[in-house]
Amino acid sequence: MLTSKSSYKILPDHNLIVEYHEKKIDIHSYSTFKLKIIEDPLYSKHLNYIINFKNVDFKISPNEIEEYVVDLKKLSSILVKKKLAFITRTPNQIVPATLYKMKQNELNQAVEIFSTYESAINWLKIDLTPNELDEVYKELKCFNH
DSSP states (O other): OOOEEEEEEEEGGGTEEEEEEEEEEOHHHHHHHHHHHHHSTTOOTTOEEEEEEEEEEEOOOHHHHHHHHHHHHTOTTTOSOEEEEEEOOSHHHHHHHHHHHHHGGGGTEEEEEESSHHHHHHHHTOSOOHHHHHHHHHHHHTOOO
16 A cells, blocks of 8 residues: 555635645555545536645656546546646656646646746745645645645
8 A cells, every 4th residue: 555645725815726746656545635636626527636746756657647637537527628737846746747648638728837846836826825735735735634
């Protein structure tokens, strides 16, 4: 069993879901986590995402990423135009993020990969500072959702 820590916060005023992940993540733990977000009463399929993968060790194969995208296509509750900003630091994080970006074109999502909060915030065009986002991540590091 892999140990992972995943948490999120929905910021309706910024039309944003902020995700934080750390430790080892496999496709099962990530899929289960994503379903929790969809079940949240504050969830809206129109929300954009900023997802921090900087402290993750992915244990996901390219085939699993492809299967995950196929499964997402079946969830009409999420299929609308939105932006996903991935924050990464290492090749282990960049490779799965890039594979997802390449495979998700039928999901009507714009996906970009960044190394800094500031560049992700600018691309998302949200009224949030890097310091404010860092405070949200500090909060998310303290608990699992």
